Amino acid sequence: MRKKREVIPQPRSRFLKVQCTDCGAENIVFDRASTTVKCYICGKVLAEPRGGKALLLVKKENVIQILS
Ligand SMILES: [Zn+2]
DSSP, X not given: OOOOOBOOOOSSOOEEEXXXXXXXXXXXXXXXXXXXXXXXXXXXXXXXXXXXXXXXXXXXXXXXXXXO
């Protein structure tokens, strides 16, 4: 089984508005998060730290908005 990866390339750090795939709650995720980011409602892991850049674990359509 291949691990699914969704990395949005962007040199600058940003905040992303991400919809939880399990409960639909909107979470704000820092794209350079140094800790695991979990949904504040259900606790689903939304992003994991990867060498200074967060790896988003949701699909691209679940990224609602990019906040700069
Ligand atoms: Zn959730």
